[in-house]
Amino acid sequence: MWSPWAPPAVHALALDPLAVDPLNAGSLLGAFGALGIAVVLFAETGLLIGFFLPGDSLLFTAGLFCTTGARSGPHLDLAQVLAASAVGALAGAQVGFLIGRRGGRGLLARSRSERLHAGALRAEELLARYGHRKAVVLARFVPVVRTVLNPLAGALGVNVRTFTLWQVVGGLVWTFGLVLAGYALGSSVPNVDRYLLPIVAVVVLVSLLPLLLELRRSRRRAKHR
Template identity: 70%
Template sequence: MDARSLLIAFGVLGVGLVMFAETGLLVGFFLPGDSLLFTAGLLCADTADRAVRMQLAPLLLAAAVGALVGAQCGYAIGRKAGGALLARSGSKRLHEGAARAEELLRRYGHAKAIVLARFVPVVRTVINPLAGVLGVPARTFAVWQVAGGLVWSIGLTLAGYALGSSIPDVDRYLLPLVALIVIVSIAPLLVEVVRSRRAAAAGDTAE
């Protein structure tokens, strides 16, 4: 399920479908959202391989719509089905993601957690139905999932496009670039974890 193969096979429509599945359906937790967005943006650049060249405007639209509609679908499933779907899953990775998503919601509050989760693989899949299960207000969820979804989907796509436009034949270095973007995608969460630990340590010292 590497990003380049998906793009060659399904094009812009495939990007929208993957965004929807990864953010709206628990079965989509294994899909390569970050690397797909970055690679798709890179392949929109004039320097990319012409055999898989993509158009930027339709790509941005497909990515954003898929990510936003998917998140709302996941939230609706969570509100209606409760935790039943997650409980039935035998995936250890999925359950670990659910635990991390619940920790995000507890530690950072609804708004920050929903935005941060967009940048963490698996967590961005689980947090939407989990928000429904935990009774996060619909308006709060909608506002912050749209904010986080647009920054994530459009930001990563434009980052790939910008890099592809500035470096000739950049798609030759796709594998290390994808590894880098995955690392960068979890940076916001790592920063927040470090800050919270420092704050907790300072509080313990004060006591």
């Protein structure tokens, strides 16, 4: 039976799991639709093994595929994409926090990924420099850091209510912002999906702007002091 959460392409790709590229947003969306967004964001923000997944590009591409101007991929429903994005990102962050609260730093210590450890250092710097509320929000926009900061916040004993409130704020701004940006661009530019790769690269750079601006402000305040 057809389901709006899985476009027709899923039936063909389901026969060949190797045809799905977990690092390619278009491949993931073509295979699993909106449900794939929830699963990927949950893994990226809640499980340390998901640090390599393409959260930013997935959200933006999903927004593009909600418009009629995108012809090279599946057509997705905007409301379902927004709901799946929010559920995956918010549930993942909360689970990651609880895992860190129980497992502590031992989870990171057992990993051999240099990229993951580098992300952990950046996450600690964010927490120390900006405090828990700003750090939880800003981390959403930084790949790898948004994976590591949630369990790290749990391990450091960040207040549950504080973390929950601000991870919801950051999660909604991040997911809705990127999806709606993709939707707006796809609605205004015909056949915009032809230029998907350079657009996604720009989106990733733009997603880092909140962190860069906050770093600039903190340096100015430090010089003033």
